[in-house]
Amino acid sequence: MKLVHDWLGPLELPDDPRRIVSLAPNVTETLFALGLHERLVGRSAFCYRPAATLALPVVSSYTRLRWEFLNSLKPDLVLISTGVQRDLLQELHGRGYPIFPVPLPHSPHGILENIVLMGALLGITEQATRLVAHLSQRYQALYQSLPAYRVYLEFDLGGPITVGRGSYVGEALRHLGLQNIFDAHPQSYFSPNLAEVAHQAPHLVIYEPKPHRSRPIEKAQRLMVERNWPFPLVVTGGDELAHYGPGFFAYLEALAKQIHDKIVQKS
Incomplete structure (x- = not known):
């Protein structure tokens, strides 16, 4: 899959990634919510939701990575956030890892947009749309x-x-x-x-x-x-x-x- 990221420019990522390392808690939780937890092979130390996440090996803190361990996991996709993780994502990209940064939201609607984004990236748009519809209703009820x-x-x-x-x-x-x-x-x-x-x-x-x-x-x-x-x-x-x-x-x-x-x- 070829795409263009706003920060990193042209990216080439697998069409159907099966060995995903998530370095951001929001991304890890989203993968579980979308039913993709079996594809996860590594996480950051700050990824602990849901509880089943704790069974995954820890690859990094929020900003520091165990490079040799990451290599041993042979990831075909590394998901990370922007914001505080900006320098780490640039280093991962510079080293040639298949990386996709998920942006820091500026509103709760941005959280929903990120779910849609990940659904499109991972080929599960229907599941992502259903989850977003459910969460949107809950959010609107709080207005x-x-x-x-x-x-x-x-x-x-x-x-x-x-x-x-x-x-x-x-x-x-x-x-x-x-x-x-x-x-x-x-x-x-x-x-x-x-x-x-x-x-x-x-x-x-x-x-x-x-x-x-x-x-x-x-x-x-x-x-x-x-x-x-x-x-x-x-x-x-x-x-x-x-x-x-x-x-x-x-x-x-x-x-x-x-x-x-x-x-x-x-x-």
Whole structure:
């Protein structure tokens, strides 16, 4: 199959790849959701959804690769994301691997577009269309489901990170009816000024811990006390809003319910 990628130019990939290495969690989850998990022969250390993924050998971290091990797997297709993985994908391409980068979405609709893209790449367009239709209905059902609360979102990524303009997470919050206090910020992802957060006095803080951390709610509550923030707090399960695979829509549903149960019902 010959195609032209926006970043890499002309690519020649197998028509029916059977030995796929996925280096991006969103891609791995999508392959499972499309019923292609039996074609997977390797994953990154950050690919752990669904649980069956853990049986696959680990080829890389998010940005570093075990080159000899990758060679031993004899992949006929390597799937990777853009964004943070940009340098790694360029190196893979430069070394001649059959690689296809799946773009970082700028809205939840971009997550759906990536499913369509992978369906076309792997010759399973009907399955991809069905999955997208199902997820689209779930996403549309959430439209304006919450009051226009002003919210501050914080990811724990070794320090606080939040979202501004052009982030799929920010667009998802807007879709729910919420107002991100940093919606006008020109960077999609950035380290916020915490004093500015306090000055903005959001109606709600949404905190997303790192995955697999013990007692994340207690940690988030301690942070609120340390910062002297009196704002209501909602804590996600970790790596949920930051994950842009098909499961994102279930996590968004859970967040909407959590906010409704915590704040809307009590108001």
